[in-house]
Amino acid sequence: MSEHSEDELLTFLEDDVDSQTGHLSNKSDPWRVLSVDDDEDVHVTTQLALDRVEILGKPVELLKAYTAEEALDVLGKEKGIAVVLLDVVMEDDHAGLDIVDKIRNELGLVDLRIVLRTGQPGYAPELEAIRDYDINDYRNKSELTHTKLYTTLTSVIRSYSQIRALEASRKGLELITQSSGKLINSKGFDEFSLGIIKQLSELLGLSDDGIVCTRTSSDDADIGMGYTIVAASGRYRSAINKPLNELQQPTVMQALKNCIEQQQNLLLDNAIVLYFSGQSGNDLVAFLDQTRKLDDTEKRLLDVFCSNISVCLNNVLMLSKLHHYAYFDSLLDIPNRLAFVNRIDEYKSKGIDASVVLVDVDQFSAINDTIGITNGDFLLGAVALRLGEVLDDSFVARISGDVFGLVGEREALTPDTVRGIFYSPFSIADQEQLISVTLGMYDLDEKVESGQEALKKANIALKKAKESLRGSHCYFTRAMEMETETRVRLLHNLRKAFDHDRLFMVYQPQVTVPDGRPVGVEALLRWRTEKGEMVPPDRFIPLAESSGLIIHLGEWVLRTAMLQLQRLQSQTSFKLRMGINVSMAQFRHPEFLNVLDRAIAETGVDPHDIELEVTESVAMIDRVAVSKTLSSIAKRGIKIAIDDFGTGFSSLSYLERLEVHRLKIDKSFIDKLQGDSADPRLPEMIVNLAKDLDLDVIAEGVETEEQAAWLKRINCDEAQGYLYARPLEETWLLEWLREQEQRLA
Structure with missing residues (x-):
């Protein structure tokens, strides 16, 4: 209730039933009175007494019954009877009270008012009966003159009217309360x-x-x-x-x-x-x-x-x-991810052959940079509008930034149909903007699954399509899901391993080619599971990079490797440098230089003994930003090595302008330096290029004496590989270094 409590409402509704006109029914409706008596004269007398009489502004309608059975039949069929004038003694001494019992307990007529009449002076029902059966008055028939009958009926009808008003109010309040709940x-x-x-x-x-x-x-x-x-x-x-x-x-x-x-x-x-x-x-x-x-x-x-x-x-x-x-999406005012999931559930419940399609706008970030954020938003709106217009029988939603979701009948959502929507350019800021899309697709099947699971499968397919070829499409397969589950499980275990110190460092020595003198070590991250099994770096390092975990791992690796360098320099006579790999995610992180400075300050190493190894792909991501970062690193005295050189697409003129100190020849080129078909041309070209650019050069993956001989022949400065030493934990590394001290002594 908003303005009146139930008690207050009952009060003012009762006040409406005044002594003159208060009632619930229409004023033209008569008060219905049932006279129950086995004496015809009593009925006639009662009829004469009530003829043309109005009580509380309405006439009286008299109904008659001569037996208890007839009275109960009338009460069961007729509605709106207000008063029963009931003879106490009819067929037997208790006939009247038997009727009262059935009126109250069997027929459930609790509003009905009952006036008992008797023609036997001195006879009266017991007080308990009057109380228990809610009998409203008791009169001798001889007392019920015209005036007394009118007075008695007026009193009980007023009582009946008030009870009905309160009951109507109660039911009305219940209905209002129920309706409020239903409407809300x-x-x-x-x-x-x-x-x-x-x-x-x-x-x-x-x-x-x-x-x-x-x-x-x-x-x-x-x-x-x-x-x-x-x-x-x-x-x-x-x-x-x-x-x-x-x-x-x-x-x-x-x-x-x-x-x-x-x-x-x-x-x-x-x-x-x-x-x-x-x-x-x-x-x-x-x-x-x-x-x-x-x-x-x-x-x-x-x-x-x-x-x-x-x-x-x-x-x-x-x-x-x-x-x-x-x-609904706040930017485009179209259904969002949650609405999309619900709609998939609706299609599932209807048993329709439907498909879920995720539409990813290719290179939208670059488009945004070109045309501006505002126009980028207009482009997204235009994409949503066109999807809705062309696929008017399908449901269109925005799933994330530049990814839209479609769900509809399978025949309407084929790859060619969806991609064909984007063959025509969009008009943005009076210019035509042509875009392509990559599609992740999943056909809803008969298995019981939620809309969220269906969206997840379409998203797995989209990621696979983006990895394969932009502008293509990919349907979900169980193999993709298993691969994803494996990656998720591996990432979860990697986080646990990092938190519980199951990751550790090994170090592969780097030596001079002519005499094998140790000049440095490369720090390499390893993972040993609780069961003692080793997880290959090529499995968990890319996962750490894609998940962002590499940022925390990288900081730990920097600090651990620098502390190791301090220990090595104090326990060996060799002047060693420490090579530390830096991923693209680390290099692009805005806090990378601060992390580097903290590690140097906390470990106390000489920055000149640190060499950061980056791949060609890192060096090419953003030439201006990369050049600036490399210069900042070089000013700290730290050296930079380009790892896996020759496998990327570096511009030599660009390479010449970078603050780089060393090139690392990739193992794939070193593998060709043996046997009858040995081909030293590419390694030799890299060595000569390094000399021309005044850079040092080191060969990776040297495993045989024949390869080492070729490296001497082409004047390669340094090398590392199984021929000299495998990656070693600290204890074995110190033992190996002492062996080299003895050998060279």
Whole structure:
């Protein structure tokens, strides 16, 4: 209840039942009185006493019964009997009380008032019977003169009227409370509007012929154009979704307009028109046919109903906004990921052969940089609009930044159909923008699965397509899911391994080619599982890079390798440098230089003894930014080596301008330096290039004496590989270094 408590409402409803005119039914309806007696003279006398008599403003209608059985039959069939004038003694001494017992306990007529009459002076029912059966009066027949009968009936009818008023109030309050709960739980504004008609008709016992309209524009010049019919039932059903001006019933239309103009309820002879004020001008106007006049109690209940509906309306408007925020994308105002998942569930429940398609706009970040963020947003809107127009039978949603989701019948969502939508350019800022898309596709099957799982499978397919070839498509397969599950499980285990110190460092010596003198070591990360099994670096390093874990791992590797260098320099006579690999993700991280400085400060190493190894791909990502970062590193005294040189697509002129100190010849070239088909041309070219650029050079993966001989022949400075030493843990590394000290001594 919004404005009145239930007790207060019962009070003012009871006050309406005054001593002169208070009642619930129409004033023309008579009070129905049943006379039960086996004496015809008593009926005649009672009829004469009540002829042309009005009690509380209404006439009296007398019904007759001569036996207990006949009385119960009448009470079971006839409705609205207010009073029973009941002879105590008829067939036997207890016939009257037996009837009372059945009236109260079998027929359940608790509102009915009972007056006992007896023709036997001195006979009266026991007090317990009067109390237990709610008997309202007891009289001798000789006492019931015209005046006394009138007085007795007036008293009990007033009691009956008050009980009925309170009962009607109670039921009305229950209906209002129930209707409020149902309306607040409505799924959407339209359902709420239709619910008003239904609940109002139930409350007043009227038909559900009604209309609800709401403001849909700020057209103040013509109310009929500014309001639309959002709910209609009964004989007005065909008016749904039409402007108020197009309503075919002129009197109904005028009544609604009058209510809108006056902004108050109108109780007309043949209709009820109610005005509900909502937030931000979202008001509602309800019209309901009225086939009878309302009594005072119903009018009071109607006021309470309207107060509750106004509160419900604002709640529903708020919930509608929250629903919109929850299920619609804030930028494009189209369904979002959550709505997409729900729609997939709907397709699943209908058993339709449907497909889920994820549409990823290729290189959207670069497009955004070119045309600007605002125009990029316009482009996304244009993509959504075209998808909706061409695939009008499919559901379109925005899943993430530049990824759209489609779900619809399988035949309508083939790869060629979807890609064909983007063959024509988009007009953005008076320029034509041509784009391509990559598709991840999944056909819904008969297995029981959620929309979220279906979206996950389509996303797995999209990632696979993006890895394979931009502009292509890929259907989900179980093998993809297993691969993804393996990656997720491996990443989870990698995080645990990092947290529980199961990652460790090994170091591969680097030596001079002519005499094998140790000049440095390369720090390499390794992972040993709880079961003692080794996980290859080529499995977990790319995973750490793609997940971002490499940032934390990389900082730990820097600090660990530098601490190891400190220990090595204090325990050996060799002047060693420490080579540390740096991934693309680390190198591009804005805090990388700060992390590097912290590691140097905390470990106390000489920066000149540190060499950071980056791949050619890192060196080529952003030439200006890379050049700036490399210069900053070089100013700290740290050297830079280009790892796996020769496998990428470096520009030699660009390489010449970078602060680089060493080139590392990739193992794939060293493998060719043996056997009858040995081909030293590429390694020799790299060595000569390094000499021309005043750079040092080192060969990786040297495994045989023949390879080492070739490296001497082409004047390669340094080498590392199994021929000299495998990657070693600290203890074995120190032992190897001491062996080299003895050998060289």
